[in-house]
Amino acid sequence: MNIAIILVIAAVVALGIILRLAVTQRLQGKSSASLAGTIRPIDLAAFRNLISPSEDDYLRRRLPPAQFRAVRRERLRAMAAYVHVAGRNAAVLVRVGEAAMANGDPRIAEAAHQLVNDALLLRRNTTVALARIYLALAWPNSGFAAVRVVDRYQDVSSTAMLLGRLQNPAVPVRLSSLS
Amino acid sequence: MLQAHSFLWHYLWLAPHLLQVVLAAMVWRRGLHKLFPIFFAYLVFEAIEEFTLYGLDVIPSVSPEMFWRAFCVGLIIEGFIKLGVIGELFFHLLQPWPVIAKVGSRLITGTGTALVLLATLAAALVVPDNTHWFISGSHILQQTFYIVECGLLVFLLSFAAYFKLAWDNCAFGIALGIGILSCEHLASWAVMANGGLLDRRQLLDFLNMATYHLCVLIWFYYLLIPQKSATTFAVLLPENNLDIWNRELERLLQQ
Numbered sequence: 001m002n003i004a005i006i007l008v009i010a011a012v013v014a015l016g017i018i019l020r021l022a023v024t025q026r027l028q029g030k031s032s033a034s035l036a037g038t039i040r041p042i043d044l045a046a047f048r049n050l051i052s053p054s055e056d057d058y059l060r061r062r063l064p065p066a067q068f069r070a071v072r073r074e075r076l077r078a079m080a081a082y083v084h085v086a087g088r089n090a091a092v093l094v095r096v097g098e099a100a101m102a103n104g105d106p107r108i109a110e111a112a113h114q115l116v117n118d119a120l121l122l123r124r125n126t127t128v129a130l131a132r133i134y135l136a137l138a139w140p141n142s143g144f145a146a147v148r149v150v151d152r153y154q155d156v157s158s159t160a161m162l163l164g165r166l167q168n169p170a171v172p173v174r175l176s177s178l179s
Numbered sequence: 180m181l182q183a184h185s186f187l188w189h190y191l192w193l194a195p196h197l198l199q200v201v202l203a204a205m206v207w208r209r210g211l212h213k214l215f216p217i218f219f220a221y222l223v224f225e226a227i228e229e230f231t232l233y234g235l236d237v238i239p240s241v242s243p244e245m246f247w248r249a250f251c252v253g254l255i256i257e258g259f260i261k262l263g264v265i266g267e268l269f270f271h272l273l274q275p276w277p278v279i280a281k282v283g284s285r286l287i288t289g290t291g292t293a294l295v296l297l298a299t300l301a302a303a304l305v306v307p308d309n310t311h312w313f314i315s316g317s318h319i320l321q322q323t324f325y326i327v328e329c330g331l332l333v334f335l336l337s338f339a340a341y342f343k344l345a346w347d348n349c350a351f352g353i354a355l356g357i358g359i360l361s362c363e364h365l366a367s368w369a370v371m372a373n374g375g376l377l378d379r380r381q382l383l384d385f386l387n388m389a390t391y392h393l394c395v396l397i398w399f400y401y402l403l404i405p406q407k408s409a410t411t412f413a414v415l416l417p418e419n420n421l422d423i424w425n426r427e428l429e430r431l432l433q434q
Contacts, residue, residue: 003304010365014365018333018336018359025336098343121279
């Protein structure tokens with residue numbers, strides 16, 4: 001009978017999760033208008049500095065091992081915070097792109113599709129990067145690079161800018177320096 | 180009131196499947212069977228299966244052993260069709276986004292394998308509730324299928340929520356209906372398979388049938404009510420964020 005109790009509890013929890021996700025999914029469609037305001041900008045230069053292997057090498061050479069591990073852990077925590085924000089922004093951009101995909105203008109629809117694609121890839125990469133950062137926290141001496149997250153973030157930024165310019169040509173979005 | 184073979188019992192056994200036949204016909208007329216062929220097959224098969232079982236149950240010349248054998252065969256086919264429906268939902272969700280389709284397929288394969296192992300372990304721990312192997316066996320089989328289905332649906336909905344993937348109205352309705360059905364059926368079949376509520380089994384039958392009725396109504400709502408165009412408006416990206424992004428990118432490029 002113990003196994004029945006465990007399975008009943010598991011079924012109730014699963015039902016709760018399914019209903020909660022269903023309600024969230026329905027509400028998600030209704031709250032799309034205020035989405036873009038929730039994007040949090042990231043200082044990419046500071047992020048790049050954090051993930052730079054040469055910075056790590058420099059610190060490793062300069063600091064005693066115990067102090068290096070402490071500093072490395074602090075840097076990894078900061079890195080995790082950046083990656084977390086990048087992942088959160090990616091999720092917001094997926095919804096922004098999905099909302100724009102229904103647009104009648106094929107250029108906007110195409111840009112929106114590209115934005116969702118890039119944002120999904122970024123979201124996937126940030127998830128993997130976060131897992132690796134938490135692993136690296138346990139072994140601070142191990143090497144870790146989140147360069148792909150930064151590169152992907154840049155791709156998503158430029159796609160988002162393109163979509164923004166197509167949707168609202170009046171806004172002076174400077175893309176020329178990127179091309 | 181809640182007695183086996185009462186009017187309510189007959190109604191709850193037959194009505195959802197009659198509605199299912201109507202739903203299958205309307206799905207066919209609207210061409211949705213081309214989008215969801217496995218779900219359409221499920222609607223048709225489930226209706227045929229339940230009408231057959233109902234007939235076997237009320238015809239006096241049919242032995243209990245024959246009924247349970249038919250029940251076992253039906254539930255095995257139905258179980259595999261429902262797993263096919265979950266695969267179909269997953270395909271619909273990820274088809275437009277190949278960038279995460281591969282990782283999604285790997286994750287769902289891994290989750291499915293883990294759930295099969297878990298369900299096998301749960302089946303091994305069951306103490307049979309009936310001396311007839313085909314009765315206790317069919318209870319255990321139900322429990323096994325529902326552990327896998329329930330787990331896969333939780334994974335599917337969680338995966339979509341994590342990546343903020345938008346569901347098509349029909350696919351969402353199908354997933355919600357099968358999700359509710361799997362959770363409730365898992366709980367009741369787990370109780371039955373493990374010998375619980377032996378003297379009040381009809382309550383679990385009523386609960387199962389009422390839940391199924393509710394799920395058929397959910398499918399009606401999502402498959403046949405036209406999707407509102409509320410989500411078709413464009414969300415404008417705020418210029419202040421874009422300016423900040425531009426500044427950061429330009430600063431990066433100037434280094």
